[in-house]
Amino acid sequence: MALPLWRQNLQPASFRGVPFFVHTDAKASGRRIVEHEFPKADIPFAEDMGRRARRFRVAAYILYSPSVTPDYQAARDNLINALESGAGPGLLVHPTLGVDMVVVDTFSDTERLQEAGGISEFEIEFLEAGSTAFSTPVANTNAAVNTTAQAAIPTFQSSPSIASLGVPTPPAILPGATPGSPLGTL
Amino acid sequence: MTITNTALNEGVSIGTGVINKLLAALPSAASNFPSGTSFVAAAGKLLESMASEIAVTGAFWVDLANVFELARKAGMTYASMDSVRAATEALTPIGNAGQAIQDYAIQMSLVELSQILAATTFTSRDGIDAALTTVSAAFLGAIETAANNFDWASYQTLIALRGAVAIDLNSREQTLPRIVFFNFPVTRPALWLSQRIYGSGDRAVEIAAENNVSNPLFMASPIRALSS
Numbered sequence: 001m002a003l004p005l006w007r008q009n010l011q012p013a014s015f016r017g018v019p020f021f022v023h024t025d026a027k028a029s030g031r032r033i034v035e036h037e038f039p040k041a042d043i044p045f046a047e048d049m050g051r052r053a054r055r056f057r058v059a060a061y062i063l064y065s066p067s068v069t070p071d072y073q074a075a076r077d078n079l080i081n082a083l084e085s086g087a088g089p090g091l092l093v094h095p096t097l098g099v100d101m102v103v104v105d106t107f108s109d110t111e112r113l114q115e116a117g118g119i120s121e122f123e124i125e126f127l128e129a130g131s132t133a134f135s136t137p138v139a140n141t142n143a144a145v146n147t148t149a150q151a152a153i154p155t156f157q158s159s160p161s162i163a164s165l166g167v168p169t170p171p172a173i174l175p176g177a178t179p180g181s182p183l184g185t186l
Numbered sequence: 187m188t189i190t191n192t193a194l195n196e197g198v199s200i201g202t203g204v205i206n207k208l209l210a211a212l213p214s215a216a217s218n219f220p221s222g223t224s225f226v227a228a229a230g231k232l233l234e235s236m237a238s239e240i241a242v243t244g245a246f247w248v249d250l251a252n253v254f255e256l257a258r259k260a261g262m263t264y265a266s267m268d269s270v271r272a273a274t275e276a277l278t279p280i281g282n283a284g285q286a287i288q289d290y291a292i293q294m295s296l297v298e299l300s301q302i303l304a305a306t307t308f309t310s311r312d313g314i315d316a317a318l319t320t321v322s323a324a325f326l327g328a329i330e331t332a333a334n335n336f337d338w339a340s341y342q343t344l345i346a347l348r349g350a351v352a353i354d355l356n357s358r359e360q361t362l363p364r365i366v367f368f369n370f371p372v373t374r375p376a377l378w379l380s381q382r383i384y385g386s387g388d389r390a391v392e393i394a395a396e397n398n399v400s401n402p403l404f405m406a407s408p409i410r411a412l413s414s
Contacts (some may be wrong), residue, residue, distance in 0.1 A: 037281040141354035145304035149297045155343045156249045156293040161286040166188045167244040
């Protein structure tokens with residue numbers, strides 16, 4: 001019998017590439033509504049201020065398995081490191097909800113040794129990372145490469161190995177420029 | 187030190203080889219454009235007067251730089267320019283003219299490689315990582331040669347150029363998504379995958395191209411796709 005569609009669509013869950021199992025998961029979002037009520041009026045006005053940031057609450061676990069994760073504590077520590085990492089937003093692959101770039105809000109790790117050893121249970125709350133709403137100044141690194149590259153040409157032309165040939169080299173001219181033009185000389 | 191006839195002949199041979207490699211590496215589609223025509227004309231002129239430009243006027247170095255610059259503007263790709271650099275690096279000249287031309291041609295290819303990378307639009311961090319690895323390796327030989335020749339100015343310039351390229355690629359990498367792999371138990375169409383992964387069907391063509399499939403209706407796992 002073929003697998004049901006929802007099972008076929010399941011993705012192995014991971015955060016920053018660190019895999020884990022999922023027990024329950026929840027996604028919360030909505031609209032940011034400001035409700036205005038006016039004096040002497042019966043009808044309010046609900047002002048829509050945009051979508052709420054998505055929150056993903058995941059009950060995850062790392063399980064001891066003789067064949068797959070014989071050292072579940074190392075796998076648990078990997079997940080903790082990924083959750084505590086300060087490397088900015090990370091990729092959350094969700095079993096049923098697709099992928100999202102998220103940041104970790106809070107998480108807790110619980111182990112119940114008397115009831116069930118070899119399992120580490122996580123409660124993780126992820127927040128949608130989104131992007132900055134305002135443009136931020138960025139260095140024009142492309143232009144810096146071009147400037148450095150163009151400035152390198154006269155340096156290479158005056159290298160000792162070329163000078164040792166005993167033939168004077170004329171000043172470098174930009175392609176297509178008129179010789180002698182100030183803008184054409186490198 | 188001056189140039190002997192033997193050294194001059196070898197230098198002309200090396201210079202001719204470099205220019206012919208540039209001409210052969212130019213994409214055929216680019217050779218009809220105005221910049222492609224200028225490149226071919228400049229290369230032809232230099233091939234004709236190379237011996238006198240090396241030994242008498244000294245204009246060879248400026249003209250060779252001009253040919254490299256025009257080759258880039260004519261649409262030379264990173265891979266093509268790097269193949270010219272690698273082929274030039276493999277030469278083993280003996281005379282002073284041949285060695286100077288080889289070193290200079292390698293330095294000029296690095297200048298052009300840097301500018302080609304600066305003008306390249308990358309779509310993923312993985313593409314930038316791969317470019318950073320190859321371009322760093324391309325600089326190694328030239329840096330070592332400059333150090334061995336006690337050519338400190340060229341050495342420092344090459345280090346600065348490599349640094350500028352690394353800073354540029356690293357800063358652009360920050361804003362790009364990563365390539366990740368998705369596994370589905372059954373073969374799916376690209377349109378379905380686009381909807382599933384990104385919540386929108388308009389990236390099906392991108393997914394099909396990324397996975398190099400012949401038919402986007404049948405996309406077998408693992409699926410390569412951008413993380414966002």
